[in-house]
Amino acid sequence: MMATFTGNDTNMGAGLKRYPTKxxxxxxxxxxxxxxxxxxxxxxxxxxxxxxxxxxxxxxAGLGEDVVHLTxxxxxxxxxxxxxxxxxxxxxxxxxxxxRDLCAYFRTYIxxxxxxxxxxxxxxxxxxxxFTGHICCTHGKxxxxxxxxxxxxxxxxxxxxxxxxxxNANKIDYVVNQAxxxxxxxxxxxxxxxxxxLLIEACKNLFRSTSTWAKVxxxxxxxxxxxxxxxxxSLYVLGTLDRTDKEFADFYDEVLExxxxxxxxxxxxxxxxxxxxxxxxxxxxxxxxFYRYLEQFGAVSVGSFYVNTLEGAWEDKPDGTWGARTTPMxxxxxxxTRDQALRLLAEWELSRPQWQTFYDPxxxxxxxxxxxxxxxLKGFILHYNRGCEGTSSGIAENRLGLMKAGxxxxxxxxxxxxxREFDEPRTLARIDSFxxxxxxxxx
Amino acid sequence: MAVATxxxxxxxxxxxxxxxxxxxxxxxxxxKLLGVFCTYxxxxxxxxxxxxxxxxxxxxxxxxxxxxxxxxMFCPFSRDVLAQGLKGRxxxxxxxxxxxxxxxxxxAFESWSLHLPVERSxxxxxxxxxxxxxxxxxxxxxxxxxxSEIEEWTGNKISDADLDRAIDVYNTxxxxxxxxxxxxxAENPPITGLETMYVALxxxxxxxxxxxxxxxxxxxxxxxxKLDRNTGARLMILGSEDDDTEFLKMxxxxxxxxxxxxxxxxxxxxxxxxxxxxxxRLEDLANRYINRTPCPNRxxxxxxxFPRVLEMAKDYGVQGAIIIQQKFCDPHEADIPSLxxxxxxxxxxxLFLEFDVTVPVGQFRIRVEAFLETxxxxxxx
Numbered sequence: 088m089m090a091t092f093t094g095n096d097t098n099m100g101a102g103l104k105r106y107p108t109k110x111x112x113x114x115x116x117x118x119x120x121x122x123x124x125x126x127x128x129x130x131x132x133x134x135x136x137x138x139x140x141x142x143x144x145x146x147x148a149g150l151g152e153d154v155v156h157l158t159x160x161x162x163x164x165x166x167x168x169x170x171x172x173x174x175x176x177x178x179x180x181x182x183x184x185x186x187r188d189l190c191a192y193f194r195t196y197i198x199x200x201x202x203x204x205x206x207x208x209x210x211x212x213x214x215x216x217x218f219t220g221h222i223c224c225t226h227g228k229x230x231x232x233x234x235x236x237x238x239x240x241x242x243x244x245x246x247x248x249x250x251x252x253x254x255n256a257n258k259i260d261y262v263v264n265q266a267x268x269x270x271x272x273x274x275x276x277x278x279x280x281x282x283x284x285l286l287i288e289a290c291k292n293l294f295r296s297t298s299t300w301a302k303v304x305x306x307x308x309x310x311x312x313x314x315x316x317x318x319x320x321s322l323y324v325l326g327t328l329d330r331t332d333k334e335f336a337d338f339y340d341e342v343l344e345x346x347x348x349x350x351x352x353x354x355x356x357x358x359x360x361x362x363x364x365x366x367x368x369x370x371x372x373x374x375x376x377f378y379r380y381l382e383q384f385g386a387v388s389v390g391s392f393y394v395n396t397l398e399g400a401w402e403d404k405p406d407g408t409w410g411a412r413t414t415p416m417x418x419x420x421x422x423x424t425r426d427q428a429l430r431l432l433a434e435w436e437l438s439r440p441q442w443q444t445f446y447d448p449x450x451x452x453x454x455x456x457x458x459x460x461x462x463x464l465k466g467f468i469l470h471y472n473r474g475c476e477g478t479s480s481g482i483a484e485n486r487l488g489l490m491k492a493g494x495x496x497x498x499x500x501x502x503x504x505x506x507r508e509f510d511e512p513r514t515l516a517r518i519d520s521f522x523x524x525x526x527x528x529x530x
Numbered sequence: 531m532a533v534a535t536x537x538x539x540x541x542x543x544x545x546x547x548x549x550x551x552x553x554x555x556x557x558x559x560x561x562k563l564l565g566v567f568c569t570y571x572x573x574x575x576x577x578x579x580x581x582x583x584x585x586x587x588x589x590x591x592x593x594x595x596x597x598x599x600x601x602x603m604f605c606p607f608s609r610d611v612l613a614q615g616l617k618g619r620x621x622x623x624x625x626x627x628x629x630x631x632x633x634x635x636x637x638a639f640e641s642w643s644l645h646l647p648v649e650r651s652x653x654x655x656x657x658x659x660x661x662x663x664x665x666x667x668x669x670x671x672x673x674x675x676x677x678s679e680i681e682e683w684t685g686n687k688i689s690d691a692d693l694d695r696a697i698d699v700y701n702t703x704x705x706x707x708x709x710x711x712x713x714x715x716a717e718n719p720p721i722t723g724l725e726t727m728y729v730a731l732x733x734x735x736x737x738x739x740x741x742x743x744x745x746x747x748x749x750x751x752x753x754x755x756k757l758d759r760n761t762g763a764r765l766m767i768l769g770s771e772d773d774d775t776e777f778l779k780m781x782x783x784x785x786x787x788x789x790x791x792x793x794x795x796x797x798x799x800x801x802x803x804x805x806x807x808x809x810x811r812l813e814d815l816a817n818r819y820i821n822r823t824p825c826p827n828r829x830x831x832x833x834x835x836f837p838r839v840l841e842m843a844k845d846y847g848v849q850g851a852i853i854i855q856q857k858f859c860d861p862h863e864a865d866i867p868s869l870x871x872x873x874x875x876x877x878x879x880x881l882f883l884e885f886d887v888t889v890p891v892g893q894f895r896i897r898v899e900a901f902l903e904t905x906x907x908x909x910x911x
Contacts, residue, residue: 243659481637
């Protein structure tokens with residue numbers, strides 16, 4: 088929830104321009120949607136699947152209108168807020184023999200499964216099957232373990248076929264054909280007749296959600312920024328929960344309209360915006376107050392590579408800027424068949440900016456430099472995230488690349504889901520030094 | 531005392547002077563040298579173009595040169611490999627190649643490409659879902675792309691005959707390695723695990739024809755070789771990459787013999803051969819890389835690796851397994867609890883040891899000795 092400043096904030100010096108601020112109107116609905124998502128997963132009588140937020144999630148949607156799912160990464164991030172439960176989960180995973188340096192989300196998730204506790208009350212709801220996409224070293228193994236432990240069917244789709252610039256028909260066929268196989272497997276495993284109309288609808292909602300989220304992020308190119316990264320976390324997460332749901336896609340349309348209105352009225356995320364920054368990687372979820380700490384310097388994080396691109400779909404626009412990807416529907420493409428839907432889905436997903444970083448750090452460095460320019464940034468704060476090898480892949484090279492481009496950058500080491508690996512005073516001291524080096528001492 | 535075998539000394543000499551070997555090969559043959567980061571690179575194709583693939587390994591020395599390029603939470607092997615490049619030890623390489631495998635070694639490759647001068651950096655898009663029939667057409671296509679890139683880089687067109695010859699050379703070499711390994715099934719193996727590690731490492735650095743010649747000589751010697759040592763407990767080593775000769779030396783000095791292995795610089799490099807179908811050679815090659823014992827990050831949704839490890843353990847009369855885990859290696863770490871449970875259920879106890887660039891041999895010795903006691907090597911009563 089964003090603070091409302093009354094103008095009596097003595098942190099900021101006199102003479103600084105002050106923007107009006109106000110809480111987001113959509114905030115309440117965002118919380119409701121999220122809560123409902125987790126409650127309906129646990130409710131009996133539905134067809135449940137567990138898998139990655141990076142799974143090609145329209146696929147299981149075709150199994151029926153009662154399909155619900157639990158995406159592991161945001162679920163584990165939610166646990167990370169609850170420090171006591173998070174530590175118990177991680178210790179449970181370690182007690183079962185899983186190494187402490189494994190993906191923090193994986194450890195938290197399986198720990199909760201071993202404890203048989205659900206973060207939203209009651210026991211860990213057993214999935215009917217597991218379904219995931221595999222791109223980092225962990226995803227395929229994660230749900231292999233869940234499926235073995237819970238003795239449920241499992242199918243995964245390998246989407247690690249290389250950077251989007253190297254895509255060819257062979258690679259798209261590989262992903263699409265795996266998707267066809269997965270549909271046959273899941274139909275057999277669940278005894279359900281597959282509905283292509285539901286698949287197509289889910290694909291359309293996904294294209295819409297991810298494109299609209301990118302549009303929301305683009306509005307933060309405005310000065311002052313209408314949103315700050317902390318608020319964006321509460322909104323982007325809905326895309327990681329269920330991008331295929333019509334209500335979620337419609338909600339993003341509402342968010343877009345509200346944020347456009349904020350821009351039109353000059354409503355800012357923070358009242359004194361002297362310094363615009365961005366971060367990268369998942370933040371340490373137990374350390375989100377650091378965004379408020381930045382306000383003491385008149386600094387605002389207006390997004391991050393992670394928040395903007397994890398569930399945002401992007402493309403080069405005719406004016407040379409980076410903007411929201413045009414959906415197939417906006418191009419006038421009518422999706423009629425299963426194969427057509429799967430091909431559009433594969434190509435859409437394989438072009439995600441977040442996935443390019445798995446292959447070549449220079450691709451991400453180039454995007455970071457572009458974001459610095461288009462979002463009018465003074466610098467980057469890079470989280471060397473010990474909890475995620477995926478988002479940390481190439482991050483040291485990104486740092487060097489930003490420095491070479493003359494963009495100030497600071498780094499700090501932490502773990503998105505494991506607070507035991509975080510030194511808050513040291514990190515705050517690094518932020519103090521960085522902000523001072525940028526010419527924005529604490530007010 | 532073991533009968534000195536000059537062949538093992540020759541092999542050890544190659545490993546210890548790997549850089550000189552590669553440069554001498556280039557002077558003699560004129561071909562290019564390709565640094566290879568992972569065993570999923572289809573070396574046969576490069577070899578067919580007159581290129582010598584050279585496996586990149588670390589030096590097991592503490593280093594601080596990789597910190598600016600590679601975040602410290604990635605595996606020590608990938609950082610040690612990159613360190614060798616940054617220190618100029620592989621400056622003679624003409625190109626480098628990696629297959630899409632783990633994120634750790636891929637980053638070492640990317641940083642090497644960014645910062646070190648090489649004529650070409652080649653990336654093979656290796657599928658992860660090798661259990662899907664869809665993997666074969668993908669990899670066959672990627673083999674074709676790799677072939678074109680090698681041809682373009684070297685200026686040498688690879689004919690069918692070139693590819694046939696390369697596949698034959700590699701297959702012959704693999705079969706000779708099986709024969710060497712097979713000698714370790716004996717009650718008293720004529721070759722130690724340490725010596726075999728040198729043989730396996732040399733295989734990855736040498737021209738396969740030259741290595742095969744050494745293997746033939748070695749096999750002759752092994753027919754009559756008797757080691758003046760107790761075999762002790764028969765162990766296997768399991769893990770990701772392992773070329774820590776000091777560790778193996780210690781294990782085999784305290785009452786054990788490593789009789790086989792499943793790891794990246796051991797049997798996983800050579801165990802499967804290319805089966806010729808008489809049809810598409812690239813498809814035959816792709817089949818080989820798809821069906822080899824998988825790296826754990828390819829071993830899903832079902833487990834192929836575990837039954838193969840067990841089969842090997844039974845075949846070699848293994849009494850216990852040492853799991854050598856490179857710290858931070860996610861794919862192998864994700865398997866370890868399941869693997870140890872599987873092996874225990876099948877009567878194979880395990881010892882888990884976490885490896886870094888250097889290892890605490892003294893502390894590990896205590897643990898290995900305790901492990902040997904638990905598997906009944908010493909008659910306590």
